[in-house]
Amino acid sequence: MRPRLALVPGEPAGIGPELVVRAAQREWPAHLVVYGDAATLRRAAARLGLPLALHAPGQPAATPRSLEIIDIPHPVTATFGTPVPANAASVVEALTRAAHACLAGQCDGLVTGPVHKAVINQAGIPFTGTTDLLAALTGCEVVMMLANPHMRVALQTVHLPLRAVPDAITPDALARSLRIVETALRTQFGIAAPVIAVLGLNPHAGEDGHLGREELDILIPTLAQLRAAGMRLVGPLPADTAFLPDKLRGFDAVLAMYHDQGLPVLKHADFAHAVNITLGLPFPRVAVDHGTALDVAGQGIADPSSLFAAIDTCARLARQRA
Numbered sequence: 622m623r624p625r626l627a628l629v630p631g632e633p634a635g636i637g638p639e640l641v642v643r644a645a646q647r648e649w650p651a652h653l654v655v656y657g658d659a660a661t662l663r664r665a666a667a668r669l670g671l672p673l674a675l676h677a678p679g680q681p682a683a684t685p686r687s688l689e690i691i692d693i694p695h696p697v698t699a700t701f702g703t704p705v706p707a708n709a710a711s712v713v714e715a716l717t718r719a720a721h722a723c724l725a726g727q728c729d730g731l732v733t734g735p736v737h738k739a740v741i742n743q744a745g746i747p748f749t750g751t752t753d754l755l756a757a758l759t760g761c762e763v764v765m766m767l768a769n770p771h772m773r774v775a776l777q778t779v780h781l782p783l784r785a786v787p788d789a790i791t792p793d794a795l796a797r798s799l800r801i802v803e804t805a806l807r808t809q810f811g812i813a814a815p816v817i818a819v820l821g822l823n824p825h826a827g828e829d830g831h832l833g834r835e836e837l838d839i840l841i842p843t844l845a846q847l848r849a850a851g852m853r854l855v856g857p858l859p860a861d862t863a864f865l866p867d868k869l870r871g872f873d874a875v876l877a878m879y880h881d882q883g884l885p886v887l888k889h890a891d892f893a894h895a896v897n898i899t900l901g902l903p904f905p906r907v908a909v910d911h912g913t914a915l916d917v918a919g920q921g922i923a924d925p926s927s928l929f930a931a932i933d934t935c936a937r938l939a940r941q942r943a
C-alpha cells in the first residue's frame with residue numbers, strides 16, 4: 622500500500638516551505654498532498670534554486686516528483702524570517718483542512734511542518750499547538766511523544782506555564798496518558814509488552830516527600846493501580862538519572878512530567894532525526910521536532926532531516942494501520 626499523506630508546510634515565514642521543497646526532490650514511499658500556499662512554495666524553491674512542480678487534484682503530474690497541492694493562499698506575501706499575524710488564519714485553515722481530509726479517509730496520515738504559536742495568538746486565535754488543535758478537531762484524548770533513534774519521550778503536560786504544571790498532574794490525567802502511550806506502543810510500534818519509565822516531578826522524585834509530595838500523593842498510587850492492571854511501569858524515577866544510557870536501554874518510552882524535563886535530553890541526543898508523534902488520534906500524525914527557525918529561514922541552510930523522518934515515520938504508521 623502506498624499511503625496518501627497530507628503535508629502541511631506550516632508558518633510561511635519559517636523554514637517549513639523550503640523543507641517541503643527539499644522533500645519534493647525525492648521519491649517517497651507515499652503520495653504527498655500539500656495543504657498550503659503554492660505561491661510561498663514557489664518562492665522558497667526559487668530561493669533554493671531547486672525545481673518544483675505542483676499540480677492540482679485530478680490534474681496530471683508534469684513530472685514524476687510533482688506534488689499534488691490543495692492551494693490555500695496566504696493573504697500576505699510572507700517575508701522569510703518575519704511572520705505576520707495576517708497569515709495566521711490561513712496557517713490554521715491548512716492544518717484544519719488536512720485533518721478533516723484524514724478524518725474523511727481522503728488521506729491516510731498527516732505530516733506537519735512547524736507553526737509559530739505566538740503569531741497565531743497575536744492574530745487573536747487561541748492556539749497552544751497543533752497537537753491540541755487536532756485533539757479538539759477529532760474529540761480525542763491525545764499524548765505528544767517525540768522519538769528519535771535513541772529514545773521515545775512522551776509528555777504528561779505540554780504547552781503549559783511551569784507554574785500550572787503540578788495542578789495538571791492528577792491521577793486521572795496520568796492514568797489516561799499512560800494508557801494512551803501503552804496502547805500506541807503495542808498497536809503502532811509493535812511492542813508486545815512495553816516498559817514505560819515515569820519521571821518524578823520533583824528533584825530526586827520528591828526525596829520521600831521532603832522535596833515535594835506529588836510523587837507520594839499522585840504518582841506512586843496511580844502507578845501501583847496501573848501495575849495491578851498489568852502495565853509494566855518503572856518509577857517515579859528521579860529525572861536527572863533516568864536518561865543514563867544503561868537505564869534508558871530498559872525502557873520503550875519515558876513519560877516526562879513537563880515539556881522541558883524530557884525534550885532537551887531527546888533533542889541533545891539527536892535533534893536532526895527526531896519527530897513528534899501525536900498518540901491517540903484516529904489517524905497517524907507526525908511532525909518535525911523543531912520550530913520555525915526564523916533565524917535561518919529562506920537561506921537554504923535548514924536541515925530537512927526531521928521532515929524526512931516525519932514523512933517516513935508517518936508512511937510506516939499509515940501502512941501498519943492499513
Ligand SMILES: NC(=O)C1=CN([C@@H]2O[C@H](COP(=O)(O)OP(=O)(O)OC[C@H]3O[C@@H](n4cnc5c(N)ncnc54)[C@H](O)[C@@H]3O)[C@@H](O)[C@H]2O)C=CC1
Nearest residue numbers: 734735736737738739908909910911912913914917923924
Ligand atoms: N512542530 C512545531 O510546530 C514546533 C513549533 N515550534 C515553534 O517554533 C517557534 C520557534 O521556536 P524556537 O524555540 O526558536 O525553536 P526552533 O527549533 O525554531 O529553533 C531553535 C534553533 O535551532 C535551529 N534550527 C531548528 N530547526 C532547524 C533546522 N531544521 N535546520 C537548521 N537549524 C534549525 C534554529 O535556527 C534555532 O537556532 C516557536 O513559535 C515555537 O512555538 C517549536 C517547536 C516545534
Ligand SMILES: NCC(=O)COP(=O)(O)O
Nearest residue numbers: 749750751752753897908
Ligand atoms: N515542543 C513541541 C511543539 O511545540 C510542537 O507542538 P505541536 O504544534 O505539534 O502541538
